[in-house]
Amino acid sequence: MRRARRHLRLRRPSDPTFASLFSGCGGFDDGFRSCGIRPVAAFDIDQHAVETYNINLPDVGRILDLGAANPNIRRPDVLLAGSPCQGFSTAGKRLISDPRNNLLVRAGQIAVDLYPKIFILENVPAAISGKHETHWRLVEDMLRWHGYNVRRFVAHGTESGVPQLRKRLFLIAWLGSDCIRIEPPIMAAPSLSEALAGVDTLSDHAPLQLDRKSREYKIALRIGAGERLSNVRCSPNAVHTWDIPEVFGTVTKAETAVLNSILRLRRRDRTRDFGDGDPVLPSAINKFVGRDCRAALKSLLKKNYVRQINRRIELRHTYNGKYRRLDWEKPSPTVDTHFGDPALFLHPDEHRGLSPRESARIQGFRDDFQLPGSRTAQFQMIGNAVPPPMGTRLASFVQKALL
Known part of the structure; x- marks a missing residue:
């Protein structure tokens, strides 16, 4: 042609x-x-x-x-x-x-x-x-x-x-x-530390610290640099809800073993070709843990750590990551339109979200670029x-x- x-x-x-x-x-x-x-x-x-x-x-x-x-x-x-x-x-x-x-x-x-x-x-x-x-x-x-x-x-x-x-x-x-x-x-x-150096003296930088009595603050206390709240990953950087009992409720050792088994099985035993993972059969949980887990599952359902979907069991809070804390020496996650929300992104060492000027610095905007509104x-x-x-x-x- x-x-x-x-x-x-x-x-x-x-x-x-x-x-x-x-x-x-x-x-x-x-x-x-x-x-x-x-x-x-x-x-x-x-x-x-x-x-x-x-x-x-x-x-x-x-x-x-x-x-x-x-x-x-x-x-x-x-x-x-x-x-x-x-x-x-x-x-x-x-x-x-x-x-x-x-x-x-x-x-x-x-x-x-x-x-x-x-x-x-x-x-x-x-x-x-x-x-x-x-x-x-x-x-x-x-x-x-x-x-x-x-x-x-x-x-x-x-x-x-x-x-x-x-x-x-x-x-x-x-x-x-x-x-x-x-x-x-x-x-x-x-580096992130270089990008944010001296930001305190600039306009559009008014950090909003989390209320020390708030649920968000208690979660932030448990999230270290480079870590995030995630129930669907077992990496060293993933903090699970059952690791924060003061917010999500206490669990026993046996219940923790069940939660960890679901965490692994939901991505291993797939029944669909889409999504992050699939609900798990109780029998698979019993086999993985090596004992009858019916009592633990019943307790976890009451504590709202898991939910039942037909005959299968799924974790609650199955997002891949919230409360992502930035690391001074590593690249930041992608700056998006919700970058100031502390439930999504946390300052590297302060218990708060990012300010507009910090976000602009990470995006590479010049300091005299005005941000009205x-x-x-x-x-x-x-x-x-x-x-x-x-x-x-x-x-x-x-x-x-x-x-």
Whole structure:
């Protein structure tokens, strides 16, 4: 099949430009701007994100419903797009029918119409997992038909200047030679202790300590650096609910043995091809422990440590991890929109959640990047953003290899 091509004069601009779709508060854009690529337009439908963008990257951002019309701008050298990831993310329901998934294709259509020299599309790696990959492939085929070279690139946070286990998938499309290897140079990341040094003097850092009388505080006391509350893992970093009797209730030695047996059997004796684990037959528990466990199971049901599903037994609190305490010397978990919730993430050594400024530091935002609005709005913008250093890493490669 022949590809439609347009004849362009591909000159190296002295002052290259970029525009962005679904720009959010401007994390990705700030990374490109730091490399001398000039922003000419940014589009997002979220009013608060646009206001934040305009404060930090003035006279660029404005609102546009991308489903209604194409951006009314001159063709930029680079077009960026970070369409919503909620319909693709494994942290959500991953509904194939989620209407936000179609915005990924919409971004590709706008790119074809504007015809920039370079188009970069960003989303979570799960966007190419299972049936969801249909959207991604549709964009790739569309771009190839219009003469673009197309590659995929996965950026890891620790290789992109940020101390977190964040991964982001990028589609990089460009006009010109197809003999270019997409290998942005690795940017060393600081340690978490280096990233958060001196944060106490900055704005938007007002730590909310847990109430010493609260359930959350008692749990936090039991969670060490790098550990998390998890009943479905038996690693040294997993703290189980039965290890915190002052919160969840006391258990006997025999009951603990039963709980540990369910913990292992639910992932070993699988009956389904989905989910983290399956309920366990009492007979399997008896065999694993080596004695009749009916009395212990009856007691654990009353204490609300287990639940019965038909004739099988399942643990309660089967989340993979809550109260994840960060470790000063290890990368942080991915900064998301709930990063300030202490029931999900804990400061490395204080019994509290993270502040907005600490989250912004872990994401690599500059200290003078202003974060207006409520704490909820701040965490939402920070968590949804592409880390600025990750943007810098890609922008530096684009500047040298593609522009």
